[in-house]
Amino acid sequence: MAETTADRVTRLLALVTYLHDHPGAPVPDVAAHFGTTEAQVLADVNLLWVAGTPGYFPDDLIDFSAEAMDHGELTLTDARGMDRPLRLSPAEALSLLVALRSLRELVASGVAASPDALESAIAKLAGATGDAASQAAAVQVRVSAEVPVGTLTAVRRSLAERRRLRLRYVSAADVVTDREVDPVELRSDGASWSLRAWCHRAQGPRTFRLDRILDVDVLTTPAADHPDLIEPQPWEEGRELTLELTSQARWVAEHTPVEEVEDLPDGALRVRLLVGDAAWLSNLVLSLGPAVRSVQPPEAAHDAAVRARAALAAYEHLS
Template sequence: MAERADDRLVRLLGIVAYLDGAGPVGVEDLARRFAVSPARIREDIDALWVTGTPGYMPDDLIDFDAFSLDEGLVNLTQGRGLTRPLRLGTREAVALVAALRAMSTTPAVQADDARAGVVASALSKLSAATGEAASAVDVRLGGDEDARVVGELTRALAGGRRVRLRYVDAADATSERDVDPWRLVTQSDATYLVGWCHRAGGRRTFRLDRVLQVTVSDVAVVEHPDGDESDVFAQVASQASRSPRVVTLRLASTARWIAEEVPVEQVADLPDGSFEVRLRVTNPAWLARLLLTNAPDVLAVDPVDVAVDVAQAARSALDVYDAS
């Protein structure tokens, strides 16, 4: 599975800070501490070696003892200021307090005592340093997920183990699925598991409040080169930050899965059993593909010109088909 860039960035910064306090550390020991392979640690050191402060001349770069590294020992000789204590203004500290309080209420943190302890410790120190400004902040995330389900999934993610889910979908159909878990994501008032579903043969997103049972197996997760492990919610949020267009769809009840697997801003159930979703779209081709794939379940589209454009695309495709 490909590593996310932000995960590697956190580790790179952590390596510099750790080495500054610990002194020379063996490659194998450093790999165990950061839960990666020794080869990955050497790749990280190579990346840090060409990283530094503006100017990027030799004296501006992070440096290590090359001779020690040849002997399997990582010795930081120049941290270029990355080891200096971080100083936060009141605004930055309050923002971090809000984020930590939100994080502390999520099932993924509450199900892991060690993780909860780290969050609580950081929150306590920041709250004390921020004073009265922090007392006005109260943020809560998370939904109605079973703590046992979250705990088992957290254990599987930490150990890189495949899980078997007993899952009920939006159509109330129950199934069992073997899944290679990638990550837990909290979006609005629900938490999701993102992973590779072996039954479907592709990437899938599962709402945790629909997971009836989870069993952690002894089978290690495997890489899926054709899969995309990135966070669909983060992708859509990134796209929405550019030039989103708000679209409202009225869908038949059989398309309920769209409200669960596609990040939407609002869902409204209607008296006739149908429902409406409101979403922000920056990629018209993506929306057209969604509508055409689920055309029998699409009852109305607002704005109307979106439906007109999609209908025209369908007619063009049919014309090409007839011509052939």
């Protein structure tokens, strides 16, 4: 699988620090350390060699020993400040600490996982930021999932083990009913959790808000599969999508920030990117026209399709 831009940038930054601490490191050792090939390490060094600080004259660029490189070793001679550790401003450190403490509250509620990693990150950041840590401690963080831990745990268990649930549920009309359901899908819209399920009492699909479940039991009865009840998620801005393009549209990969590029046998390419503006995506797809072979997920191209049909209808009306 092709490497993402984010992965390579992370390795490039780490490579400068590693070579600063390990002058004369053999290329095979560096490749083994970063889990990549020797050819990729040399390509990374050649890229860093032409990177640096504004001005971009020879003295502004990151530099390596060419002689050491000829002998299969890597020696960093000028890091241009890239070897210095990242320094957060007090405001940045405070924001990160408060955000991490919010996640810790979600861990306590059973909504999120990995408490050890969170505690470690909080401790390291607090120890390195001084005043920001004391300011963050003064901020009260209360995050409520509004769902009892036992309810969420039972629903997740039933989905994982494919077992039926018995619910005591109170509806929006304040009517309490007992139901047996086959769980299908657990969802959150950021404000509440809901369970999509096949209800045996109603003999049909139903959606149950978890904060309205009064009691829940995981039964030994296997849950039947209902794949047709899984609702497709609407495409939203800020989501990842994949474009399959003909060779004529290769410029997209060269001039647009992309996560991954995969060359296809017939000269076409598959591009994976993050889109933060649906209108931008619509304009891109329309401008590429027949150079676009496919868009995944398909709903991401909905706006472009609507605009294209409207344009065709207007053209036919004029003719």
